[in-house]
Amino acid sequence: MHHGERGKNLLIQPLLILNAVIMLYPLFVMVLSAFKTNAEIFASPFALPDSLSLVNAARMWNETSFVRYLLNSIAVTATSIAAIVVFGTMAAYAIARYQFRLSAAVFLFFLSGLMVPLKLAIIPLFIQLDTLGLIDTRLGLILIYVAMGLPSSVFILTGFLRTLPGELEESARIEGASELRTMLSVMLPLARPAMVIAAIQNALPIWNDFFFPLVFISSDRLKTLPQGLTVFMGEYNTDWGVLFAGLTLAALPITLVYVVLSRQFIAGLTQGAIK
């Protein structure tokens, strides 16, 4: 590198560090404040907490439905992702590995879902779920998430499955394996990386979604974490320590997963945008 370059990089590095501070410091304060009493938060917002007291977190955990919301979010996200990957893989496999008359049309039908912001169809969705008796149920929420996630997973998986060589199937068929067997034990194990991308790409928007539960879920026992947050932000609005504890606990699961899988997250989400 040139000499002038190095001098300039000495300028850029501090700016990057400043940016990192701006991104991290608010989250740092959030975590610190979760250990503080109200008085501490108001008197010395920047200081470290007097003690690492878990009183606030314990109140969040015991007095509110936090655990229930958390479990609901896990159940809804996990079921939706499982269905998206299974149904998406099935459809993609049919489109990618067999020739049939409406193949292109079916593929386009799935892809058209990529263009549709499903939020704007919330009124007919509401009426649809009401007709099916699925308002205020986990199943209703899950079905909508599956519809939201299928287009991208069919897109990713079809693209991937098409690249697999045909000889693999042929030799399995010659050995007398059924179509199901060929799919499950020969082809799909190879498609695992694409399934992981499809799963990560869809898991985050579902885990974080607030809009659909806001409209469809009204029973407290069915609420998801983002929706549940709005409940206790109202209930504890004078108890800032508890509020920060709630935000910290709510942010914790996804942050931990992200720290472990950051590379996959970044690749999955930005590739999803670039395609």
Next chain:
Amino acid sequence: MIRPRQRAATARWRLRLWILLLLAPGLAVMTLFVAAPLLSSFRYAFYRFDGLLPAAFIGLANFRDVLAEAPYAATTWHALAHNCIVFAALMVAQNGLAYLIAFALLKALPGHRLHQVIVFLPVVLSAVIVGFLWKLFFHPLFGLVNAALALVGLHGLPWLGDERTALGAIIFTNAWHWVGFPALIFLAGMQRISRETLEAARIDGANDRILMTRIIWPLVAPSATVVVILTFIGSFNWFELPYVMAGATGSPGGATDVLGLYFYRTAFGTAASGLTDFGHGSALAVLMFLFIAVVSALALRVLRRREIEA
């Protein structure tokens, strides 16, 4: 006894059935929860609703109301103006900053990988968490923002309570939440530029400013297209952050009202009034959908042409 031709026919049928079986669950969900609702939403916009039921066909009346009749139209245009401000502000502040961050990261200085992870961290958090966090920080008396200003001797403002600053405060929060996303999209685009191109520019004496504006900018046109379109769609569907930080009515006094909030209020009512109005709500949804689709398609054409020229 089965003859060979018959056996072949049976095999063909079995294969067809198998393909159908593979497609059925996906197609069923897509039909029930994407295609049918979407078609219905166009139909519902032409009806007056009685609760959850379309009661009477009223032609274009819903559209006329939300675009040109009191009291609907004033709110629609007011909200649309705010969406435009949000889009413009995010393009400059969020995406401009993202471009600079991407350029700095492209230099691969020590710690750049860690920095990517850090700048993307808020992106994975729910808008509800981010919104509430900054709502607490913007609190006029106890918030972190005013406490920080006080340290340098500045008088803070009731950021979310003042009509002049509320929208800006939410836009700032959005930028903090999302800046990592365009940054890494730009970075991915920049990393695709060949080293030789950049080296050649350097040898020709291009400094960072020229490199950023004349050399790299045209070459990351595909990334820019993605960022512009996604920011546009996001700005005109904006809902969670203003809902969490300013409530369904876009307080104070509608200063943060946007189309997403207005649509939600119209369709499902507010805490204060639980009145649902699916007719006008559908008309708003259809107009928003058409607006977003048409503008995105036009923008895409223009931006793609730019990519090819570059």
